[in-house]
Amino acid sequence: xxxxRPPRPEAVLALPGxxxxxxxxxxxxxxxxxxxxxxxxxxRADLGEVFRLEYPRVVGVAARVLGSRDWAEDVxxxxxxxxxxxxxxxxxxxxxxSVAAAHTAxxxxxxxxxxxxxxxxxxxxxxxxxxxxxxxxVTLEERRRVRAALxxxxxxxxxxxxxxxxxxxxxxxxxxLDLSPGSVGTTVRRAESALRKELDRHASSx
Amino acid sequence: xxxxxxxxxRRLVDEPAGVSDADRQHVADxxxxxxxxxxxxxxxxxxxxxLHSDGAASPDPAAAWQRLSTALPARAATPAPAxxxxxxxxxHRPAAAVLAFVVVLSGAGVAAAxxxxxxxxxxxxxxxxxxxxxxxxxxxxxxxxxxxLTGDGGPHAVPDAxxxxxxxxxxxxxxxxxxxGVAGEPTYQVVGELSGVFTFSAEKAAQxxxxxxxxxxxLPVGLDGSRVRLTAGPGVAAVWSQPSGVPTLVVGRxxxxxxxxxxxxFETVRDFLLSLPGLPEDLAAQLRTFTADGxxxxxxxxxDQVETSQAEVGGLPATVLESHDQALAAVVWVDEGxxxxxxxxxxxxxxxxxxGDLG
Numbered sequence: 001x002x003x004x005r006p007p008r009p010e011a012v013l014a015l016p017g018x019x020x021x022x023x024x025x026x027x028x029x030x031x032x033x034x035x036x037x038x039x040x041x042x043x044r045a046d047l048g049e050v051f052r053l054e055y056p057r058v059v060g061v062a063a064r065v066l067g068s069r070d071w072a073e074d075v076x077x078x079x080x081x082x083x084x085x086x087x088x089x090x091x092x093x094x095x096x097x098s099v100a101a102a103h104t105a106x107x108x109x110x111x112x113x114x115x116x117x118x119x120x121x122x123x124x125x126x127x128x129x130x131x132x133x134x135x136x137x138v139t140l141e142e143r144r145r146v147r148a149a150l151x152x153x154x155x156x157x158x159x160x161x162x163x164x165x166x167x168x169x170x171x172x173x174x175x176x177l178d179l180s181p182g183s184v185g186t187t188v189r190r191a192e193s194a195l196r197k198e199l200d201r202h203a204s205s206x
Numbered sequence: 207x208x209x210x211x212x213x214x215x216r217r218l219v220d221e222p223a224g225v226s227d228a229d230r231q232h233v234a235d236x237x238x239x240x241x242x243x244x245x246x247x248x249x250x251x252x253x254x255x256x257l258h259s260d261g262a263a264s265p266d267p268a269a270a271w272q273r274l275s276t277a278l279p280a281r282a283a284t285p286a287p288a289x290x291x292x293x294x295x296x297x298h299r300p301a302a303a304v305l306a307f308v309v310v311l312s313g314a315g316v317a318a319a320x321x322x323x324x325x326x327x328x329x330x331x332x333x334x335x336x337x338x339x340x341x342x343x344x345x346x347x348x349x350x351x352x353x354x355l356t357g358d359g360g361p362h363a364v365p366d367a368x369x370x371x372x373x374x375x376x377x378x379x380x381x382x383x384x385x386x387g388v389a390g391e392p393t394y395q396v397v398g399e400l401s402g403v404f405t406f407s408a409e410k411a412a413q414x415x416x417x418x419x420x421x422x423x424x425l426p427v428g429l430d431g432s433r434v435r436l437t438a439g440p441g442v443a444a445v446w447s448q449p450s451g452v453p454t455l456v457v458g459r460x461x462x463x464x465x466x467x468x469x470x471x472f473e474t475v476r477d478f479l480l481s482l483p484g485l486p487e488d489l490a491a492q493l494r495t496f497t498a499d500g501x502x503x504x505x506x507x508x509x510d511q512v513e514t515s516q517a518e519v520g521g522l523p524a525t526v527l528e529s530h531d532q533a534l535a536a537v538v539w540v541d542e543g544x545x546x547x548x549x550x551x552x553x554x555x556x557x558x559x560x561x562g563d564l565g
Contacts, residue, residue, distance in 0.1 A: 043278050051274070055267045063259040072259070073270060080274055110417050146256035154419020165257050170221050181224075185213030192216075192249040199252060 043084045050093050051080060057094070058101045061166045065105035065150065065158075067143055075104045095176030098168060102159040110151045142199060149198035153191055160184060161191035209239055215246045350414055350482065351407040361397040367444070370394045374440035379457050379546065382563035384446070385556035388455045392444035399461070401437040406430060411482070423481045426474045438463040446550075455550035457564070462545040519546075519561045528554050537561045 058079055062072035079100045088096045150158050156177060163173045164184070173188075174181040210229040218225050218233060233239040364370050367378040373396045408430035415422040441460025447453045480490045515526045517537060524539035527549075535557045536549030548561040 047278075048271075051271060052267065055270060056265055059265040059270075060259075064257045067257075067259050069259070069265065073265060076265075076270065077274055077277070081277060084274075084278055110414070142256055146253065150257075152413075152417050155417075156419065161253070162257070164220075165254055170217060170224055182211075182213060185216040186211060187213070189212045189216035189246055189249075192246075192253045195253045195256070196249040199256065 044086070046090055046093075047080070047084050050083070050090070050097075054094055054097050055080070057166065058097050061098050061101040061162055062105040064162050064166055065102060065109055065147070067147060071108065072105065075101055075108065078104055092175075095172060098163055098166065099159060099176050102162045103155075105162075106151060106155065106158055109147060145198055146195050149195050153194060157187055157191040157194075160187040161195075164188050209236065209242075212242065212246065215239065215243045216250070218243055219247045219250050350411040350479070352405045352410075354403045354405070361395050361443075364394050364396050367394060370396045370442040374398070374442050376440065376442050376459055376461070376544070378442050378444050379459055379564040381444070381455075381457060381560055383559075385455065385550070385552045385560060387552065388446045388550070390446060392446045392455075392457075395443045395445060397439050397441045397460070399437065399439045401435060403433055403435045405433045415482070423478065426478060429474060429478060432468060432474075434467045436463065437466075453550070455552065455560070456547070457560070458547045460545055462540050462543050464543075517558060519558070524561070526554055526558070
């Protein structure tokens with residue numbers, strides 16, 4: 001915790017719950033609670049290897065939620081920092097990282113602070129010049145709607161959906177979310193049905 | 207044979223090897239299931255396209271590793287660039303925010319009042335054990351209302367102890383004998399009073415609950431729009447560093463956190479926040495135990511990183527924090543509304559010796 005964190009001496013003043021203001025105005029000694037980040041010697045030894053193996057996947061999970069690589073990479077940083085000081089067994093790292101990425105990205109999405117990203121701007125440009133390239137082309141507005149709907153889904157449905165669409169197998173999703181393997185399909189199906197309705201509802205009212 | 211579930215149909219879309227032969231055969235021969243399968247396939251494709259992100263295809267692991275390394279403790283021994291700052295602000299540490307708020311809220315009980323009313327004044331410190339996964343799972347406080355911050359722009363350096371005292375009104379503790387490995391003159395940092403006001407919003411809370419698939423607990427009368435104000439500081443710190451710039455000893459003192467509320471009874475706000483979806487039950491229960499003593503400031507401590515114990519400093523109860531690798535130790539105590547911390551990369555015994563000898 002910050003109280004025992006020498007590299008940033010000012011942190012000694014950031015007691016948890018002190019209303020310490022962070023760089024962009026977060027409340028409540030937030031840094032002070034993000035504890036033990038900088039305790040030397042406590043970074044897990046397998047961090048480098050896990051990072052090399054899993055970083056693209058973690059970014060991919062967050063990017064599906066946020067639609068932005070920049071923001072997804074920010075989320076990945078946060079997730080790996082948490083992982084670095086965790087004692088999650090190596091065998092469970094992939095599931096833990098993926099679930100953490102999904103939750104963190106969904107929290108960010110739900111907080112409504114996400115800005116229009118470069119990717120979205122580019123997507124908007126693509127929409128303008130080539131609106132009917134293929135069935136898979138989705139408009140910027142549709143992307144926004146589906147992400148708004150994603151933020152409103154029951155959290156477990158949203159996470160299962162994102163993990164599956166990030167390429168994680170049913171058994172792995174089940175293990176990561178503590179679901180029975182048989183219920184993963186049902187959970188994902190319900191999420192997709194809800195999101196599809198959201199897309200169709202707006203499409204029919206356009 | 208009865209029809210396979212919609213979950214089985216969904217799995218047939220993209221992982222058919224995971225579906226039993228009997229189910230596959232049934233679906234192949236069943237008009238009803240074939241319709242369901244087609245619908246599942248269409249929905250999956252539409253949602254997959256909508257969630258597709260080109261940005262996911264080409265992350266830059268080398269640059270990301272570099273960035274992560276600068277934020278990691280092991281690399282912090284070299285002067286660390288300020289790169290993580292943007293990331294911290296970006297995510298607003300939502301889990302941490304709500305925890306910090308709940309921590310302060312859990313501190314006291316008080317009767318109803320119509321104006322700002324002191325509800326919490328730190329007089330003790332106690333560790334509160336949390337895990338990293340709890341922090342990830344906690345909800346964003348701003349999802350439940352509006353947060354407004356006022357006060358100082360943040361810590362800044364001052365030339366000497368006299369300047370620190372002039373700015374804050376606090377005496378900088380004088381250290382007697384420095385521990386082995388700590389030498390030279392300290393630098394001084396000060397921070398002014400900081401405060402934040404949280405205004406509860408029933409509408410936001412309902413949306414947040416719905417988003418996480420939970421139902422909002424019954425809303426107490428008068429809670430919507432009620433406010434809680436948190437205040438802390440000013441504070442001062444003296445920092446001893448190695449020539450490389452890495453601090454080895456920090457002695458800090460600050461006016462301890464306090465909280466006040468308007469409108470509804472404090473317990474109402476506290477209990478409602480504690481009942482919100484997303485707060486792990488064991489953590490909430492642990493927080494509730496602090497309410498019996500209205501003056502305790504719980505410090506969230508990661509159980510897997512830091513050990514805590516109790517000690518005395520100058521006859522006052524103090525909390526000792528020690529990293530499991532014994533590389534760092536700190537002691538925190540509160541005396542008449544002022545919290546003092548001594549911490550550094552020295553042993554617990556040395557920290558306690560410095561703390562007990564402060565002038």
